[in-house]
Amino acid sequence: MGIREKIAGHMSVTARLRASQVAHGQLGWQRALTSGVRSALAGTVPEGAQAVGPATRPLLGEVVTSFDSWDVRRGTLAAVVAVLRAADVPYVLLGTRPELVVVRAGEAERARAALAGLDSPGWTVRTPGRSRDARLRRHLRAPLRPTQRLFRTLVADDGTVLGGPAEGVVLEVWTHSTDAVTYDPALGPLAPGTLVAPSYNGTASHLSPGIWERARGTAEHRVVTASRLDEVREPIDVVYTWVDGTDEEWQAQRKAAEESLAPGAVNPNALAPSRFLGHDELRFSMRSIEMYASWVRHIHVVTNRQVPHWLDTSNPRVSVVRHDEIFADTSALPVFNSHAIESQLHRVPGLSDRYLYLNDDVFFGRPVAPELFFEGNGISRFFLSEALLGLDPPSVGDLPVMSAAKRNRALIEQMTGRTVTRKVKHTPHPQQRAVLEDLEREHPEVFAHLARSRFRDPADHSVAAVLHHWYAYVTGRAVEGRIVYDYLDLANEDAVLTLNRIARSRAFDVFCLNESDVPSGVREDRSQMIHDMLAAYFPLRSSFELPGR
Structure with missing residues (x-):
């Protein structure tokens, strides 16, 4: 441990945040001073431009109202x-x-x-x-x-x-x-x-x-006119799962389903209100696509008959998909379990053969290419975490994400005689429809159980977020990838430090702003903190949004 880490270990989160902001010139008086010096040295700034960059050698930035x-x-x-x-x-x-x-x-x-x-x-x-x-x-x-x-x-x-x-x-x-x-x-x-x-x-x-x-002699004066072997040429879609946890009809359905549960049947985390509440993340995640991944062909938003009030459904690149359009057995509906919903996503109508599955708390933080997620020959990538799986069998005492990961491991051991020990990062998940169709043919019992699993259950697998990757790897259709990534859990005391680092650096391909179970007393403050950060990071309205919403 270095000197900086030792000193930080004796400081409060507030003091560490303040020290970081001072070191990076983020305080209001520092910004005002920098802006004043910059403006003085920039000379005449043309209309439609602003002085930006270092105070002592300012650059000119052209003001834009959209960015791709x-x-x-x-x-x-x-x-x-x-x-x-x-x-x-x-x-x-x-x-x-x-x-x-x-x-x-x-x-x-x-x-x-x-x-x-x-x-x-x-x-x-x-x-x-x-x-x-x-x-x-x-x-x-x-x-x-x-x-x-x-x-x-x-x-x-x-x-x-x-x-x-x-x-x-x-x-x-x-x-x-x-x-x-x-x-x-x-x-x-x-x-x-x-x-x-x-x-x-x-x-x-x-x-x-x-x-x-x-x-x-070529039209564009190109030395190499053919596409490169590793270039992804086929269309890539994005699939989101989204819920409006404030919808009263949905709340009534959820309450009725919850009351039918036997006591202790699921881990309390599966019922935590934070699983169904949001901070307008979907709006900003879709902004991140338009800003940094506009090669995405189409966006499918999978919901329980809900539509974000700001979403422009007339945009030809967006579709809202109901649960009853993708569940093979609609009698299982309604469900309140992301494991269940993600197990049906490969049935989205019109979905590309290869696509990215995103939760709405995942964002592209800088320009990314499709080759970050897929190879030119069609195989997908997955991104391993340093976090380890527990060695005990799955139980109701496990957090749902852990029990599902253990179920995935057990299935892989059954299939191959080999095991896995690490989790997968909470990034956009590259998916292949053919892989999921093959997995369902080989293990229909997994999908049948998930479709009827109304809340996250200790018997669940996590198909899209994890099992897809292991099965694709086993069958020679996936490889491990590398991604520059950061993760924040709003429940952590030092969440504000991670948030500040992400916003200041803009150095991550992808980042996730997750919420496990934030205490109700601080949730409103944390929610405002997240919204303010996202609005500053993605300040321009996207073409997916209705004007004035």
Whole structure:
């Protein structure tokens, strides 16, 4: 344990939060001071822009009213290519992520002059080896460097920075290797005029004159025109499960079902009010899709005949799916058990073959690609947690998530003679319909029990969130993945510290804001804390929301 950890161990949560905020300049007076210095040094700020970034070397951010990371990066590439074309500067595209634009050293000065045509205020440059980003106009005062990333700094009206380097394109200046034939140990003879990459890019270290001309002859000037082998090309949908725990009709149904339970039949956590109450998470989770995962084809919201009051059901990319549309045995309804509902999701009408299952407390925290969740050959990924399963058999004394995990383990042991010891992270869960259909054919008793399990029960399995992954792995259809992830349980005393870290850093692919069983005395404060954080992280209304709602 380091000195910082030892000191923190003797501080209250409030004191630790205050210390963190001071260290990162988050207090009101610090922000006001930074803003004042930044504004003084930024000079004239054009209409529709704001001064952002370091106080002593401010950048300009272009104010936007909508944000889609993947659309912005396409627009950034189109803008860079347009000014090069207009100036008749030859270039080719390497087709990497981020997109790589190559110009020859002999045209570098003309390219620099052409880039001056990118005149909207947010254009910014990041250069390897330099600690700070620079405005494009400042960058263009000197010759182009071998490598630079061009992007637009985009901000919401409240100053939240939304777009940056992740939405940029890399522009590189490649030099000629020689005017004579040379020999490369890996590539063999290199023709005169061959271009050499200034750094590794994952596609090409050299471009021969023939390759250059061939790329220039394509419509988009691409060196590689075929899709990469690992690229996910098929449609990916998202399925949410959602409940409005404040709905009086639903509350009456739940109360009647709960009264029919035998005493001690289920763990008290299965009946905890926090399982059915929310903080408007679905709205913000769907905003995160539009901001950071807009490649999602369609969103299916599975509910018990409920519709979020703010949801624009006329949006062609959204469907509200009733439980009675997916349960094979509708006489089992109503159910109040997420294990039961998730076991039926592969029956959603019109669902893509591969999809992501999300609880509404899961959010995309920065731009993510479909390859984070699936391989190009169609197999899915799963994300293991460091948390371990208990070794005792499942019982009513276990939290429902633990007893279900133990049931999953027992089934895998029965199927394979091998075992699992770790939990799975609470992330978007990559799903394959064929895997779930095969699992149901092989073990119909699991699905039959779950369909009639009205509350989380010690005999439950968790099919979509866990068992799918193990079964897919056993049958050669899944591999372990890696994801940058954070998890918060609102019931934890230091939840505010985790929330502050997530909001400040914006460094996670995915984060989960879970609520196990928050004491009623602090629930209202915690709920407001969550709502305020999400509204600041995802400040722009999405196309899935009705205006004014």
